[in-house]
Amino acid sequence: MQYAYGKKIEPNNGDLAVEARGLVKVFGDNRAVDGVDLNVKAGTIYGVLGPNGAGKTTAIRMLATLLRPDAGSARIFGHDVSKEAQIVRQLIGVTGQYASVDESLSATENLIIFSRLLGLGRTEARRKSEDLLEEFGLTEAAKRPLKNFSGGMRRRLDLAASLIAQPPLIFLDEPTTGLDPRTRAQMWDTIRRLVKTGSTVLLTTQYLDEADQLADRIAVIDRGRVVAEGTVDELKASVGTSSLHLKVKNTLAIEKARKTVEQVLRVQANVSAEAGKITAPMENADRVTDLLIALRDAGIQLSEISVQKPTLDEVFLTITGHGVKEDASDESNKVEVASL
Ligand SMILES: Nc1ncnc2c1ncn2[C@@H]1O[C@H](COP(=O)(O)OP(=O)(O)OP(=O)(O)O)[C@@H](O)[C@H]1O
Ligand SMILES: [Mg+2]
Secondary structure (H helix, E strand, O other), X not given: OEEOOOOOOOOOOOOEEEEEEEEEEEEOXXXXXXXXXXXXXXXXXXXXXXXXXXXXXXXXXXXXXXXXXXXXXXXXXXXXXXXXXXHHHOOEEEEOOOOOOOOOOEHHXXXXXXXXXXXXXXXXXXXXXXXXXXXXXXXXXXXXXXXXXXXXXXXXXXXXXXXXXXXXXXEEEOOOOOOOHHHHHHHHXXXXXXXXXXXXXXXXXXXXXXXXXXXXXXXXXXXXXXEEEEEHHHHHHHXXXXXXXXXXXXXXXXXXXXXXXXXXXXXXXXXXXXXXXXXXXXXXXXXXXXXXXXHHHOOOOEEEEEEEOOOHHHHHHHHHOOOOOOOOOOHHHEEEEEOO
16 A cells, blocks of 8 residues: 655646556566556546456556556546656555555554554544544454454455545555455445545456446456446446346257247347256346246246346456456355246
8 A cells, every 4th residue: 555645735637537548567478458548537436347367456556656657648637647646646545455554563553653654643643543443343453463363354454544544536456355245345335435525436346246336437457458438337238237047957958948038038048058058138137037937838947047147257258258267256146036
């Protein structure tokens, strides 16, 4: 984490918090970021969605002046990240995939030190630290040294530290990866609160549902390039709102099942014949009732049926024509309708 807090510097471009044009970063022969354009409106939450190795962290590091772009340019509230790095640093907070705190000190001590470094007085530093520890559910653990903290607790403390001086623009690199569901929801609330109180947030995530919950707009990045950009609704509309997964008991019945699915849902279904599996996009999850009746009338027996939100893998498959390499699909999206 790195941030700066000093004399008040007003953003000089009211409308766009981030404006990146053709950003490139090359490591050896790997074009980690390969010509990225981004526009983030001030006062919004912007999600950068992509699988492992897509270039999310590298892009953020360039926007946050931690890494020099090999080509292209970026402005933060109108200030150039290369030519006006000092000003940019005073407008941003970065928190993310790296430890930022002193292991031997307690959570309270860490936050107080950060607060003091940022210019807060002693009383103010203590008050602010206590408020943040409470907000992140760390009050109980606050006196223990950090080396005894779990990964999730560290992540919460890292975000808390970056919020001491709530900067106009906050970069959050995978803020909820590895958090339990309750803490994840708490983090989402905090992020929403940050925006309500005037900040702009640019966050990266591998989870479609997280982007869905939080982001006003999303850029999907794949292999260093933006492959889709728009509001969550636009992105979802391009993928379909639900997807049907079903498995037939007798694989010989699969063709008949496919025809039934296509007739009832009026879409094209994908068949994996050897596994006896059919998947199809669904406009409306309610149609599953009609489908079940039609399948029964056709004498087709199922061993499994579920309706799921599109996974990251499906988004990628639709947008890029290939899936993500690692299994980054979010199983928690799964809505079981029936297990037969
Ligand atoms: N300092 C570096 N030196 C060499 N290669 C790097 C460096 N940082 C990143 N890379 C490579 O650049 C590519 C993009 O990495 P990056 O960390 O930006 O991906 P990411 O989208 O943040 O992935 P994750 O979801 O795993 O955090 C990867 O192939 C990575 O191996
Ligand atoms: Mg990353």
